[in-house]
Amino acid sequence: MDVVVTGLGVLTPFGRGAARTFEALVAGRSAIGPITRFDASAQRSRIAAEVRDIEAGNDLTAVELRTYDRFQIFAILAAIDAVRDAGLGDGPLGDRAAVLVGSGIGGIGTIERDGETLCGKGPRRVSPYFIPASIPNLAASLVAMRFGARGVCLAPASACASGAHAIGEALWMLRAGRADVVLAGGTEAAVTPLAVAGFGAMRALSERNDEPGRASRPFDRGRDGFVIGEGAGMLVLETAAHAAARGARVRARLAGYGASGDAHHITQPDPEAAGMTRAMALALEDARIAPGDVGYINAHATSTPLGDRLEAKAIRELFGDHPPPVSSTKSAIGHLLGAAGAVEAAIAVLVLERGVLPPTLNQEDPDPQIELDVVPNEARPASVRHVLSNAFGFGGTNASLLFARS
């Protein structure tokens, strides 16, 4: 059973709207700058790709904006855009509509704020909204409430692969006949003091604080860690039959999904990259296509020394001496953690539609250990039929999505 993409919703540091993000990526712009959301002067990493204006318009009330955590607000806005794009209307989507919205961390900003209240003012001053605003599945639930989607509603949590797993699991759910429509995606709002300090403590973040625009440089020899970003991505996925029955415009086919686990280390990828390789291989097998059919890979590549090298190794392992062009859009929008896989899935769909590959920025000194065409610095026209989108997460969890031109 074919599963198709009929709607895209994207909120990134470039703003609200899938086309807006894609066009900024193709233009080679960077959304990375100094952290403004809090005083970051004592942090190791003082740069981020922040959503500066959520552009909620009339889509959320003042009470909603005040009550919900930012990761939930991002998810609602991306879902609104995806549902509008799909032409599904405002009416209840009903029992056959599921919602899968992943998040790596959930409402960490809320956890920090209420934690301060607990320590400063005592337990009786903690907000009654602390729990609902911080638990990760409330993004999915708020999306479900907004659209009256009464099917399965849950939040896959697989760190930085959460958004990709949500979309992949939605594919299986639709094929299994458990839903006709799924709103699937990921959301994250972890540009917060504690999250930045925590990733900083792991030495996972770039400390190129004086050159924000040059800090995220996946595959480049000078890479020194990822730059944290925030936002949300949402796809409307439907069975092809359901989309056809309502005369929906089909933007792409979600043709394959591969998922695997490393069972190796809490944060480091398996040094043989076997799990990454297997996730990609399974996605291709699922879509019944050969490696040579893939025209472009949107890499997970976060700009960490080890992760990028291992992903390159996995790609060479599967694709041999002639891998397709590979780029990492994290070079421009940073690493959106649990939202990354979903935003990048939307980018994959736009690559199929528009026939242009977004570049990997900041390629100045190629890493000799990375033998890939990384579409350096400038976008490139390329008519492709199949795009692979990778997402890997802490804990050794891997997801690979294969989108095909409709």
Add this chain to the structure above:
Amino acid sequence: MGRSQGTAGGRSEAIVSGKRKGGSGNGGGNGIDRRVFAVVARVMNIEADALAPELRFVEDLRADSLRVMELVLELQEEFGIEIPDSALERIRSVGDAIEFVRGKRASGGA
């Protein structure tokens, strides 16, 4: 549907706009009244001059239980008082809240 399903605030606006004309302004100039009105207005996202003492939080302003707890928290903050759970049964309207705060203050609260 998305909007109308909305939140306590969204519903409150609809309810109150139908009801507000009978309201008694912002509470008649008394400091406590004004401050309670301001807290309720902020929590419920309603214009303060749309409020009236007789408006009940749940039935009229469509607050859910969490919104009521948030209101209690904000009143405690605003007036530096404790509102015990045992008092919640008596604080069901804007006027109840004003009366409770006034009583607390009279009995030596902040």
